Amino acid sequence: MKICKVLKPLVSTNRIPGFEHKHLQVVQDGSAQLVAVDAVGSIPGDWVICVGSSAAREAAGSKEYPSDLTIVGIIDDWDPDAER
Amino acid sequence: MKICKVLKPLVSTNRIPGFEHKHLQVVQDGSAQLVAVDAVGSIPGDWVICVGSSAAREAAGSKEYPSDLTIVGIIDDWDPDAER
Amino acid sequence: MKICKVLKPLVSTNRIPGFEHKHLQVVQDGSAQLVAVDAVGSIPGDWVICVGSSAAREAAGSKEYPSDLTIVGIIDDWDPDAER
Amino acid sequence: MKICKVLKPLVSTNRIPGFEHKHLQVVQDGSAQLVAVDAVGSIPGDWVICVGSSAAREAAGSKEYPSDLTIVGIIDDWDPDAER
Amino acid sequence: MKICKVLKPLVSTNRIPGFEHKHLQVVQDGSAQLVAVDAVGSIPGDWVICVGSSAAREAAGSKEYPSDLTIVGIIDDWDPDAER
Numbered sequence: 314m315k316i317c318k319v320l321k322p323l324v325s326t327n328r329i330p331g332f333e334h335k336h337l338q339v340v341q342d343g344s345a346q347l348v349a350v351d352a353v354g355s356i357p358g359d360w361v362i363c364v365g366s367s368a369a370r371e372a373a374g375s376k377e378y379p380s381d382l383t384i385v386g387i388i389d390d391w392d393p394d395a396e397r
Numbered sequence: 398m399k400i401c402k403v404l405k406p407l408v409s410t411n412r413i414p415g416f417e418h419k420h421l422q423v424v425q426d427g428s429a430q431l432v433a434v435d436a437v438g439s440i441p442g443d444w445v446i447c448v449g450s451s452a453a454r455e456a457a458g459s460k461e462y463p464s465d466l467t468i469v470g471i472i473d474d475w476d477p478d479a480e481r
Numbered sequence: 482m483k484i485c486k487v488l489k490p491l492v493s494t495n496r497i498p499g500f501e502h503k504h505l506q507v508v509q510d511g512s513a514q515l516v517a518v519d520a521v522g523s524i525p526g527d528w529v530i531c532v533g534s535s536a537a538r539e540a541a542g543s544k545e546y547p548s549d550l551t552i553v554g555i556i557d558d559w560d561p562d563a564e565r
Numbered sequence: 566m567k568i569c570k571v572l573k574p575l576v577s578t579n580r581i582p583g584f585e586h587k588h589l590q591v592v593q594d595g596s597a598q599l600v601a602v603d604a605v606g607s608i609p610g611d612w613v614i615c616v617g618s619s620a621a622r623e624a625a626g627s628k629e630y631p632s633d634l635t636i637v638g639i640i641d642d643w644d645p646d647a648e649r
Numbered sequence: 650m651k652i653c654k655v656l657k658p659l660v661s662t663n664r665i666p667g668f669e670h671k672h673l674q675v676v677q678d679g680s681a682q683l684v685a686v687d688a689v690g691s692i693p694g695d696w697v698i699c700v701g702s703s704a705a706r707e708a709a710g711s712k713e714y715p716s717d718l719t720i721v722g723i724i725d726d727w728d729p730d731a732e733r
Contacts, residue, residue, distance in 0.1 A: 323472065386580030387579040388575065392586065410555075449534065479543060534702055547707055549650060549700050595681070597700050624667060641662060
């Protein structure tokens with residue numbers, strides 16, 4: 314899983330019905346920005362665990378859910394500098 | 398999911414039947430160009446959400462659809478510079 | 482999907498039976514060289530669409546086919562320089 | 566599979582129920598830090614084999630387990646310098 | 650699929666039962682070193698085709714096999730310099 318920082322919610326009015334009403338968050342993954350489905354209720358600034366691959370789908374709620382990146386946990390205490 | 402910019406449609410006359418008649422778009426993903434199946438009717442210039450992995454298949458219409466990147470939403474308002 | 486250029490066929494006499502007799506092509510993907518199963522009859526020099534992930538398997542012929550990269554279409558007209 | 570070094574356990578109190586009580590480890594993968602589900606009881610400093618993709622799920626215990634990176638083995642003897 | 654060079658066998662005594670007794674090989678993939686399950690009986694120095702994604706699992710023997718990278722063929726004749 315990746316360690317990402319939540320930046321802000323993403324608004325996409327015209328999207329496939331499969332997304333339902335789940336929240337999408339823009340997350341920072343190193344130097345890249347990705348979009349993740351939020352399964353834990355994170356807020357901007359949180360350091361979170363994001364799961365990808367097919368696991369992102371059930372993590373978002375069902376085998377059919379069209380996610381390839383889902384926020385599955387909020388890290389209690391993360392110091393990015395201490396880790397580098 | 399990735400945040401990509403739609404560049405232009407891609408024409409491929411000789412392709413496997415599995416693609417049916419769905420539209421293919423060339424999208425910019427950072428410095429790379431990829432091909433995505435368009436499930437939302439995007440147009441060049443749109444900033445879109447692209448889903449990969451096995452989720453790209455059902456997002457494109459069915460478990461059997463041979464896509465590994467599908468445009469699943471158009472972002473309402475995206476300023477790439479503000480994000481960098 | 483990736484946009485790759487077909488370089489040449491790859492010969493591998495000692496390979497798993499699962500590959501059957503399908504053709505393997507060496508393709509250029511940016512600065513990397515990959516091996517793709519050819520499902521459309523491409524030739525060296527063609528610009529092609531390559532699909533990865535689990536979609537590469539059915540695209541190559543069946544759910545069980547052991548491919549993670551399959552050539553699924555030949556691009557009618559591609560100018561790599563115009564795209565850069 | 567990837568060759569990673571175990572750095573430390575990761576604590577995430579607010580996480581999806583699907584993770585159950587399995588241990589999460591922060592692992593070093595080249596210059597990146599990832600989170601892996603520990604299926605073998607590794608400790609910080611161990612060099613381990615991490616499996617990704619859908620294989621990470623059954624490796625962690627079941628088809629439904631939401632992991633995309635699972636520690637599946639401890640390497641008996643690994644000298645990173647000798648390998649470079 | 651990737652084109653890799655086999656470096657040496659990898660010994661991991663403490664590993665999940667799912668790996669059974671199949672051989673693991675350390676392979677060079679560009680500048681990275683990965684671990685692959687050997688399905689063709691390769692030896693150090695061989696240039697091989699490695700398949701990833703979910704295809705690596707059946708290629709290693711069964712739908713449940715926990716591999717994300719499996720050696721599926723030995724390349725008859727590969728000149729890395731000629732390719733660059």
